[in-house]
Amino acid sequence: MEQAATADTQPLAGPLPEVSGLLDGLPRQRVQTASAPSSAAPARPVEPRTGLRPWRVLPTPSGTPFTFGFAAVLLATSLISTYASSSLVYALQQGSSTDVAHLIRTPVLVLLASALWVAGGLVSPYVLCFLVVLTALERRIGGARTAVVFLVGHVLATLATEGGVGLGVLFGDLPHTSLHRLDYGISFGVASSVGALAGLLTPWLRWPLLVLFGGMLIQDLIAYTDPMTNWGHLISLAIGVSCWPKARHWHQAHKTETRRAPHPQPA
Numbered sequence: 001m002e003q004a005a006t007a008d009t010q011p012l013a014g015p016l017p018e019v020s021g022l023l024d025g026l027p028r029q030r031v032q033t034a035s036a037p038s039s040a041a042p043a044r045p046v047e048p049r050t051g052l053r054p055w056r057v058l059p060t061p062s063g064t065p066f067t068f069g070f071a072a073v074l075l076a077t078s079l080i081s082t083y084a085s086s087s088l089v090y091a092l093q094q095g096s097s098t099d100v101a102h103l104i105r106t107p108v109l110v111l112l113a114s115a116l117w118v119a120g121g122l123v124s125p126y127v128l129c130f131l132v133v134l135t136a137l138e139r140r141i142g143g144a145r146t147a148v149v150f151l152v153g154h155v156l157a158t159l160a161t162e163g164g165v166g167l168g169v170l171f172g173d174l175p176h177t178s179l180h181r182l183d184y185g186i187s188f189g190v191a192s193s194v195g196a197l198a199g200l201l202t203p204w205l206r207w208p209l210l211v212l213f214g215g216m217l218i219q220d221l222i223a224y225t226d227p228m229t230n231w232g233h234l235i236s237l238a239i240g241v242s243c244w245p246k247a248r249h250w251h252q253a254h255k256t257e258t259r260r261a262p263h264p265q266p267a
Contacts (some may be wrong), residue, residue, distance in 0.1 A: 032054065058260040059135045066143030074130070078122045093117060093184055098158045100179040115154050119185035126187050133190060137197045141250040141256070146193070149243060153192020157236035158183070161228045166173045187229075188236040191217070195240020196247045213237065 028197050060069035095102075096113035103110060118124050138146040162183065168174035194213050198206045214237060221230040 191248035199244030
């Protein structure tokens with residue numbers, strides 16, 4: 001009996017085995033349980049960085065190929081108008097003019113060619129506006145749709161203003177020489193692009209943009225230096241605003257297409 005009692009009071013040779021669930025309140029077990037692979041929380045996906053990226057304001061060959069290619073063409077024609085002989089420049093611009101006489105003879109040719117020149121050259125404020133606005137629009141709806149917005153504003157505003165000139169000559173309000181006035185440039189297409197882009201921006205950007213740009217156009221109209229062109233700018237801006245439902249639909253479609261586009265695999 002004494003031997004049995006002595007054996008019962010001797011300490012055990014090793015630690016007690018842990019039994020799962022019995023000592024859940026001990027900190028050591030909580031650490032082990034949290035580190036177990038079966039009970040570990042799933043890792044959260046790393047969110048892409050959405051900080052300010054100033055370089056996205058300007059066009060790039062891969063990100064905005066339409067705007068980048070168009071800008072390269074405008075650069076070439078602006079250099080021609082700056083450094084070529086005045087007779088050659090006049091011949092090229094006169095052949096690209098969307099005046100009434102040319103619209104009657106070769107409407108498609110001049111409507112396209114007239115958008116390849118910048119009135120005022122590279123120092124025109126519409127150059128910077130073209131780069132920033134069309135880049136932003138193309139990143140939101142894609143290159144082909146941006147070209148549609150630009151061309152619709154350019155073509156419809158041109159036809160509206162030159163149609164007014166034709167009626168003015170017909171009723172004797174304008175001289176016959178008005179049928180041959182030089183009319184070319186990107187300003188109508190840029191104005192329609194501004195109007196369409198405004199519909200894709202948040203309200204705190206949309207309305208200041210429209211007020212600022214529209215106010216500038218109204219001020220030019222009040223100055224009455226070139227009323228037909230100034231009316232064309234307001235018409236093309238209104239055309240861009242009327243494209244808001246379509247532009248928003250294109251924006252959603254472009255986001256879906258971008259998500260589905262295959263990403264290049266690393267070599």
